[in-house]
Each structure stands twice: as structure tokens, then as C-alpha cells.
Amino acid sequence: MLLYILKRVFQGFITVWFIATATFFAMHNVPGDPLTNDRAMTETTRANLEAKYGLDEPVSTQYLIFLRNLARGDFGISFVQENREVNDIIREHFPVSAILGVLSVVFAATGGVLFGALTALYRNRLPDYLIMFLVILGISVPSFVVAALSQLSLVSLNTLLGFTVLPVAGWGTVMHMLMPALVLGLSTMAYLTRLMRSSMLEVTSSDYVRTAKSKGVPPTRIFTRHQLRNAILPVVTVLGPAIAAITTGGFVVELVFAIPGLGRYFVEAVQQLDYTVIMGTTVFYGAFLVFMVILVDVVYGFVDPRVSLDA
Amino acid sequence: MNEISASSFEPLSGQQQSQVIARPSLSYWQDAWNRLQTNKRALVSLYIVIGLLLFTLVGPLIWPVDPAMQDIDQISQPPGADRTAIIVPDYEPWFGTPGRPDSGLQLAEKATSQAVRLQWEILDGASGHRVYRNLFPIGPELSYGIPIAEFLNNDTLYFEDRLDLQPGRFYYVVVALDGRGLITDRYQSIPVDIERVTTLVEASERGLIENADSMEIGDEVALALHPLGTDYLGRDLLARLMAGARVSLFIGIGAPFLFVLFGVVYGSFAGFMGGRVDQFMMRFADFVVALPFLLFMILFKIAFGIGPGESGVFPMMVAMVVLLWPATARLVRGQILQIREQGFISAAQLLGASTPYLIMRHMIPNTLGVVLVTVTFAIPSAIFTEAFLSFIGMGVAPPTPSWGSMSNEGIKTMLTTPHELFFPALFISATVLAFNLLGDGLRDALDARMRSAE
Numbered sequence: 001m002l003l004y005i006l007k008r009v010f011q012g013f014i015t016v017w018f019i020a021t022a023t024f025f026a027m028h029n030v031p032g033d034p035l036t037n038d039r040a041m042t043e044t045t046r047a048n049l050e051a052k053y054g055l056d057e058p059v060s061t062q063y064l065i066f067l068r069n070l071a072r073g074d075f076g077i078s079f080v081q082e083n084r085e086v087n088d089i090i091r092e093h094f095p096v097s098a099i100l101g102v103l104s105v106v107f108a109a110t111g112g113v114l115f116g117a118l119t120a121l122y123r124n125r126l127p128d129y130l131i132m133f134l135v136i137l138g139i140s141v142p143s144f145v146v147a148a149l150s151q152l153s154l155v156s157l158n159t160l161l162g163f164t165v166l167p168v169a170g171w172g173t174v175m176h177m178l179m180p181a182l183v184l185g186l187s188t189m190a191y192l193t194r195l196m197r198s199s200m201l202e203v204t205s206s207d208y209v210r211t212a213k214s215k216g217v218p219p220t221r222i223f224t225r226h227q228l229r230n231a232i233l234p235v236v237t238v239l240g241p242a243i244a245a246i247t248t249g250g251f252v253v254e255l256v257f258a259i260p261g262l263g264r265y266f267v268e269a270v271q272q273l274d275y276t277v278i279m280g281t282t283v284f285y286g287a288f289l290v291f292m293v294i295l296v297d298v299v300y301g302f303v304d305p306r307v308s309l310d311a
Numbered sequence: 312m313n314e315i316s317a318s319s320f321e322p323l324s325g326q327q328q329s330q331v332i333a334r335p336s337l338s339y340w341q342d343a344w345n346r347l348q349t350n351k352r353a354l355v356s357l358y359i360v361i362g363l364l365l366f367t368l369v370g371p372l373i374w375p376v377d378p379a380m381q382d383i384d385q386i387s388q389p390p391g392a393d394r395t396a397i398i399v400p401d402y403e404p405w406f407g408t409p410g411r412p413d414s415g416l417q418l419a420e421k422a423t424s425q426a427v428r429l430q431w432e433i434l435d436g437a438s439g440h441r442v443y444r445n446l447f448p449i450g451p452e453l454s455y456g457i458p459i460a461e462f463l464n465n466d467t468l469y470f471e472d473r474l475d476l477q478p479g480r481f482y483y484v485v486v487a488l489d490g491r492g493l494i495t496d497r498y499q500s501i502p503v504d505i506e507r508v509t510t511l512v513e514a515s516e517r518g519l520i521e522n523a524d525s526m527e528i529g530d531e532v533a534l535a536l537h538p539l540g541t542d543y544l545g546r547d548l549l550a551r552l553m554a555g556a557r558v559s560l561f562i563g564i565g566a567p568f569l570f571v572l573f574g575v576v577y578g579s580f581a582g583f584m585g586g587r588v589d590q591f592m593m594r595f596a597d598f599v600v601a602l603p604f605l606l607f608m609i610l611f612k613i614a615f616g617i618g619p620g621e622s623g624v625f626p627m628m629v630a631m632v633v634l635l636w637p638a639t640a641r642l643v644r645g646q647i648l649q650i651r652e653q654g655f656i657s658a659a660q661l662l663g664a665s666t667p668y669l670i671m672r673h674m675i676p677n678t679l680g681v682v683l684v685t686v687t688f689a690i691p692s693a694i695f696t697e698a699f700l701s702f703i704g705m706g707v708a709p710p711t712p713s714w715g716s717m718s719n720e721g722i723k724t725m726l727t728t729p730h731e732l733f734f735p736a737l738f739i740s741a742t743v744l745a746f747n748l749l750g751d752g753l754r755d756a757l758d759a760r761m762r763s764a765e
Contacts, residue, residue: 018598022607029614140744142695142715144702145736148722249605251703267703270609282610285603293601 005298012290017067019286023279024066028059030273052076066279075280080272086280089265094284096171097254097261101247103177104185108246109239111189113232116196120204120231121223131193138190143249147183147256154179169258180257184250188242192235199231206230233304240296244289343680346756353752359745363738367556374538376547378554378712384509384517384534386477386545387728393478394534396509396519398526399425407469416485416499419469423508427472429483434497437487439463441494442470445482446727448500455484455494463492478507507534540730542720548734555712555735558624562697562713563742566631567689573632574639575682579674581640582647593644596637607634608696609705622711627700631693639685646678680757687750691743698739714739 050056053076054065069076075086115135119128138146154168167176203209204227212222254264262281269277347353385394405428408419419428434440442460449455460470472483480502487497509519511526519532526532539548581592611630612623650656656673664672694714700706701715702722709716714735721732 015598015601019602022602023610026607026610026614136744136747139747140691140740142698142702142718142736142739142743144699144718144722145732145740148725148732152725244603249699251605252699255703266606267609267705270613270705273613278610278613282603282606285606286601289603290601 001301004301005294008294008297009291012287012294015290016283016287019290020067020070020283021063023282023286024063027275027279028062030275049079070283075284076276078274078277080269080274080277086276089277090262090280090284093260093262093265096259097247097250097263100177100181100184100250100253100259100261101243103181104188104246105239105243106185107182108185108188108192108242109235111185112192113196113228113235115189115193116235117200117223117228117231119193119197120200123201132197135190135193138186139194143183143187144252144256146186147180147253150179150183151256169256171259176257176259180253180259183257184246184253188246192238192242195238196231196235199234200227203227203231236296236300236303240293243292243296247285247288247292339680343753343756347752350752350755352748353756356745356747356749356752359741360749363556363560363742363745367553367560370553370556371550374549374553376550378546378550379710380547381545382535382537382541382547383545384507385537385541387543387724387731388537388541389728389730390538390540390548392540393507394536395531396424396507396514396534398511398514398528398530398532399423399508400528401510401512402426405469405471407467416483416501418501418503422503422505424476424478424505425473425508425510427476427481427483427503427505428469429472429485430469431485431499432468433465434485434487434499436489437495437497438465438490439488439492440465440468441486441488442472443484443486444472445484448482448502449484455486461488461492463488476505478505480504539734540728542717542731543724543728548731551712551717552714552734552738555714555717556738558622558707558711558713559694559697559715559739560742562624562628562631562707563690563694566628566635566693567686569628570632570636571639571682571686571689574636574685575643575675575678577636578640578643579647579670579678582644582651583670583674585648589644593641596640599634600637602634604634605696605699608700612700612705621708623706623708624711627697627706631696635689639682639689642681642685643678646681647674650674650677684750684754684757687746687753691746691750694739694742694746 054062057065073087075090078084078086078089081089115131119131122128151168154166158164158166158168166179167173170176209222209226212226217225250261250263251267253259254261255267262285266278266281268274269281347357384396385392388394402425405419405426407430408428416429416431419430420426422428429442431440440462441455441458443449443455443457444459445456459472459474462470482500482502484498484500487495489495509532511528514526514532517535519534537547537549539552542548542551577592577596581589584592608627608630611633612626615623615626615629650673656669659669659673697706697713698715698718701713702719704719707713707716709720717735718732718739721728721735725732
């Protein structure tokens with residue numbers, strides 16, 4: 001058990017190293033010079049920055065400097081916003097993205113499990129058709145359209161009722177988070193609903209459900225004790241990748257709803273070609289995702305007694 | 312003993328058909344095709360996909376309008392908009408019409424898309440005026456926006472607006488300025504309906520009338536037809552959707568095809584080699600999977616560095632291929648490992664089949680079904696990725712149209728001209744939906760196990 005976790009964490013670190021390497025060489029390939037931008041830079045600043053990142057040294061040395069700084073947890077200083085450390089930027093903006101992501105995963109998971117179970121219960125009846133139609137919409141309409149339309153309908157709703165039901169954009173209170181989180185989690189919710197539905201249908205035709213029925217277990221008890229608990233397992237497995245998709249997919253929602261998250265910051269940094277911020281954010285996100293997946297795998301070992309966590 | 316002569320035998324004519332109880336033999340693909348045909352949703356999706364391909368490939372032949380051409384008479388026009396223009400005399404400068412009875416803000420002449428001529432009397436206590444133009448009626452409690460004219464004395468009490476005039480209803484506001492040139496709360500507003508006009512010279516320059524002599528002032532001419540309307544630069548939306556379809560579907564179909572192909576080669580090699588090589592190759596695939604996809608798509612985009620005049624389609628495809636092959640590779644490797652242990656492979660080996668023969672004849676055909684389903688499901692996600700990246704401005708560079716970049720442009724004017732967002736979004740949704748349902752159908756049709764399990 002412990003050995004398994006240690007092994008996974010070790011593999012995780014190697015993966016993060018790989019991500020860092022890929023990031024470094026991708027950024028190294030960017031045409032131009034990181035110190036050339038619109039801002040006038042004094043000779044001293046320039047020399048200091050060149051020395052810090054070894055920009056006058058060969059690539060191999062730069063790479064080693066990059067790795068050494070990374071190992072110390074130092075992502076460097078923003079090239080565009082002077083005197084602002086990348087660590088500070090991440091510390092300030094990542095919690096926003098993380099809260100948004102967690103909330104959307106909660107929405108997606110509860111909605112997916114609930115609707116999936118409902119469709120399986122009412123298979124080929126009205127609720128099933130209705131929910132599956134919405135699921136198909138959720139899968140095929142692009143997120144930016146959903147985001148824009150939901151914002152628009154919020155505006156209409158607020159004007160119609162004459163008071164602010166939910167704020168249209170911005171960040172700060174729980175009310176600000178609800179709509180963006182729902183929009184962000186929508187496609188995952190649709191995906192999980194489909195998964196939950198087929199998994200429920202599979203469980204329904206299983207031997208143990210038939211046995212439970214034949215010995216007279218009440219249907220609600222079969223549903224909660226046998227069907228739901230077994231059908232939910234595949235959903236838990238895909239939660240790791242789903243968290244990954246949701247946290248890195250937040251750009252659009254953050255842009256549309258004016259949320260000061262890391263995703264929006266990343267897009268801005270790319271537009272301004274802010275080398276250190278781009279590299280720091282990418283490596284940070286990569287590491288976050290890697291360890292998120294490990295965490296979900298370990299949790300899965302506790303949830304499903306059939307999975308053994310031995311190395 | 313009787314002699315049996317050859318003449319007492321006669322050959323049977325042909326092959327006598329005795330009773331046969333057997334279904335006609337069906338190949339795997341025939342069977343799958345039959346099953347797909349019974350799936351109505353998948354079949355409809357297949358027709359939609361074929362329709363989209365026709366739209367992309369044949370469409371520009373039927374509707375040969377240049378997607379980059381601007382029709383400056385019709386900007387942001389929705390489909391089915393009135394597209395008549397009345398011929399008026401050539402423009403002549405105007406400096407107010409003297410001797411008109413002053414009765415507040417009023418039009419000096421009928422408002423046309425050539426010029427809107429306003430006149431007003433001095434507002435109470437005003438020592439200057441500002442003129443605003445808005446799409447919605449606006450009072451002093453709201454902001455007026457950017458003024459289109461400002462007069463810091465009361466000498467000029469007329470204004471001629473010639474700036475980017477579009478047919479439709481606009482609201483002109485004149486606001487009084489105080490002695491220091493600041494706006495006060497005294498204002499006057501009128502709604503103005505602008506009529507589209509053109510001059511003889513303009514109309515014949517744009518090819519709207521064939522013979523300038525046969526037309527007179529006051530006649531109506533029909534402007535160019537735009538079945539789906541125009542965008543904010545006056546470009547034909549239908550032509551742009553066709554050109555955008557070429558880009559979106561090229562990326563959406565080309566990239567999945569390439570990375571699935573690479574995944575198949577990589578995965579089957581790893582699966583066939585087995586042992587150390589397999590382990591090493593699959594560990595590398597695990598690393599690539601761990602890269603945060605969208606971040607690296609953006610990273611690759613700037614790493615390639617799109618020069619001026621380049622569309623960025625090629626870098627996007629390369630980035631997708633580099634990042635997305637491992638899923639297919641894993642899948643194919645698993646399949647190959649499974650097939651390798653099957654009886655028919657041993658049988659073929661016993662019969663002396665060579666390794667290339669085994670791979671070509673048994674391994675690859677048996678994975679083809681799974682691969683086909685993978686490609687079908689990879690297409691909608693590739694189209695989404697393109698649209699998503701173009702939407703946040705990290706994808707296909709303008710002016711190259713793609714459905715994503717068109718949505719990006721359309722969303723800015725969503726409230727006033729929703730059709731500019733609606734059509735590209737509709738095309739994205741329809742394509743993604745069609746490929747998803749087709750993928751579902753193909754999976755059910757190709758996978759024998761899925762037949763009973765819904």
C-alpha cells in the first residue's frame with residue numbers, strides 16, 4: 001500500500017521533470033529573444049536577467065539553470081510585470097481557478113451520477129429521452145457559446161426580476177462562482193451522465209441484482225445498496241482525467257465571466273510572451289494534474305475493495 | 312458378371328442444388344454495415360457528415376463568392392434583410408439650412424446612409440453642444456458613449472453625420488455643455504430611421520446596375536445577395552462558412568487521421584515487440600499523456616511562431632499529432648497483445664505464415680474496427696479544440712476563417728447581430744453531434760459485445 005503510493009509519487013516526479021523539459025525546449029524554440037519587448041530595459045536589468053537565466057550560455061547550461069531553479073521552487077520573475085515573482089502570481093490566481101474547478105467537478109459529478117441513474121431507471125421513457133437530449137446538447141455545443149448564452153440569460157433574468165439573482169460577471173462571493181462553475185462542468189456532466197447510464201444498465205442486468213430481487217429485497221434498497229454503489233465505480237475512475245480537463249479548460253469561462261484565474265492569466269502571458277510566467281504556469285499545472293490523478297487512483301483503492309493497491 | 316460399360320454412366324449436369332440451411336456468409340464489414348443501417352441516428356449522422364463534406368468541397372463551386380470580399384453597403388446584415396437602395400444625387404457639402412423654424416432637435420432632411428443632417432436650437436443655458444449617436448434610447452442617467460461631435464460655442468447649431476452609416480434606427484442626442492465645456496443634464500433626443508441610398512456612380516462601380524443611363528434618381532436598385540447575411544466587415548457569411556469549413560474540417564479530420572495513424576504504428580510495434588521495448592515505449596507514451604493538453608497546444612503555437620500572412624493551420628495540426636497519439640497507441644497495443652494470444656494466430660503460424668503476413672493479414676484488420684471508432688470520436692474533439700483555441704485567439708490567425716475564429720468575431724456583436732455567432736456555432740455543433748452519434752453507431756456496429764448492451 002505505502003510502497004504503491006511511494007512508487008506512484010516517484011513516477012509522478014519523473015513525469016513532472018518530463019513536462020518541465022518539454023516546456024523548456026518548446027519555449028526555447030520560440031522565435032525572438034525573451035528580453036526584447038516593448039518596455040525599455042536598463043542595461044543593468046538586462047545584464048542581471050541574462051546572468052540569472054544564463055541567456056548568454058549554451059542551451060545545456062540554460063536547461064540546467066532552469067532545472068536548478070525549479071528544484072528550489074523558484075519559477076523566476078515576470079518579464080512583463082517587473083518585480084513580480086511567478087510564484088506570487090500563481091499563489092494569487094491559482095486558488096481562484098482551483099475553487100472554480102472543484103466546484104465544477106462537484107457539479108459535474110453529482111449531476112452526472114444523478115441524471116445517469118435517472119435515465120437508467122426511466123429507460124426509454126420521457127425522463128430518459130429528455131435528459132439524453134440535454135446531454136447530447138451539452139456534448140455538442142461549444143463551451144464558449146454556452147458561457148455567452150448563460151451570461152446573456154442571467155442578464156435577462158436579473159433585468160426581468162428587477163434584482164440580482166446571480167451576478168453576471170466578476171469574482172468574490174459564492175454567488176459569483178455558481179454560474180461559471182456550472183458552465184465549466186457542463187460538458188463533463190454530460191459525459192459522466194452517459195457513462196453512469198451505461199454502467200447502471202450493465203449493473204441492472206447483473207446476477208447479484210437478480211438474486212437480490214428474487215430474495216425479495218425492496219427495490220429502493222436494491223437501487224441504493226447494489227445498483228448505485230456498483231455503477232458509481234467507473235465514474236470515480238474517470239474523475240482524475242475529468243479534473244484535469246476541467247482545471248485546464250477554464251480559459252474560456254474565466255475570459256467570459258471576467259474571473260481572475262490562472263487560466264486567463266496564462267492566456268495573457270502568452271499574448272505578451274512573458275517567458276517565465278508561461279513556463280512556470282505550465283510546469284505548475286502539469287505537476288498539479290499529475291498528482292491529482294495519483295490522488296484519485298489512491299482514493300479509488302479505498303472506494304473499490306476489488307482494487308488492491310499493492311505494487 | 313455383367314460388363315459395366317462407360318456408356319451406362321452419365322455425368323450430372325452442373326451442381327445439383329440440394330437443400331441448404333445456411334445464412335449467406337457475411338464478412339465482418341458487411342455485417343457491421345448492416346447493423347449500422349438499422350441504427351437510424353447513426354445513419355442520419357452519416358448523411359449529415361456527407362452533406363458537410365459536400366458543403367465544403369462542392370459548395371464553393373455553387374456559391375463562388377470570395378469570402379474575403381467586403382460589401383460595404385451591407386455590413387452586419389442578418390439573412391433576409393432588406394437589400395434595396397434608392398439612388399440619390401451625388402453628395403454635396405451642407406452647412407445648415409438657414410431660415411428653418413427652430414423647434415428643438417430635428418432632421419434637416421430625410422436621413423439616408425449618405426448623410427444624417429441635424430439641426431437644433433440652443434438648449435437652455437447651453438454654451439456649447441455635444442452630439443451622440445446610439446443604438447438604444449439613452450437618457451442622462453446612463454452614459455452616452457463617445458461623442459461624434461462637440462461644439463464649444465453656440466455658433467454652430469447643425470451637424471452632418473457621415474460616419475459609417477447603416478440603415479436602421481439610431482438615436483441621436485444633443486447634450487448642452489456648460490461654460491467650461493462639461494456636460495450638463497439638459498439634453499434632447501430623437502430617433503432617426505436611416506434609409507439606405509446609393510449614387511449612380513457608386514452603383515455602377517460595384518456592378519449593381521448594368522447601364523447607368525437607364526437609371527434615374529429615385530429608382531431602386533437591389534444590392535448583392537447574401538443568403539446567410541454578412542459579418543461585421545461586410546463579408547458574405549455563407550462564403551466564409553464554406554471557407555471556414557475547409558479549415559475546420561481539414562484540422563478536424565486531418566489531425567485525427569495523422570495521430571491515429573502514428574498511434575497505430577507505434578502501438579502495434581510496441582505490442583508486437585513486447586518485453587523491454589514495449590515497456591520503454593509505453594512509459595514514454597505515459598509521459599506524453601501527462602502533458603497538460605491545452606496549455607501545450609498554446610505553447611506549441613507560440614513555439615512554432617506564426618509569421619505574418621500565415622494561418623497557423625499547420626502548426627496546430629503538428630501540435631495535435633504530437634500530443635494526442637498516445638491514447639490510440641495504448642489502445643492498439645492492448646488489442647495486438649490480445650490478438651497475439653488467439654488461436655487463429657497460432658494456427659496461421661503452424662501453417663507457416665511469416666511475421667509480415669501475420670501483421671498485415673491478421674493483426675491490423677482485427678484492430679481496424681477499434682481504430683475506426685477512435686478516429687470518429689477523435690474528430691469532434693479535434694474540431695472542438697480548434698474552435699476553442701481560435702476562440703481565445705490562440706488558434707487560426709485572422710483573416711483565415713475557421714468556425715472557431717468566426718464565433719470569436721461573432722460573440723462580440725452577439726446582442727445586436729446574433730446571426731454572426733449563430734451560424735458558425737450551429738455548424739460546429741452539428742458537426743460535433745454528427746460525428747459523435749456516428750461514432751456511437753460505429754462502435755455498436757463494429758463491437759459484437761455492444762450489440763446486447765444497448
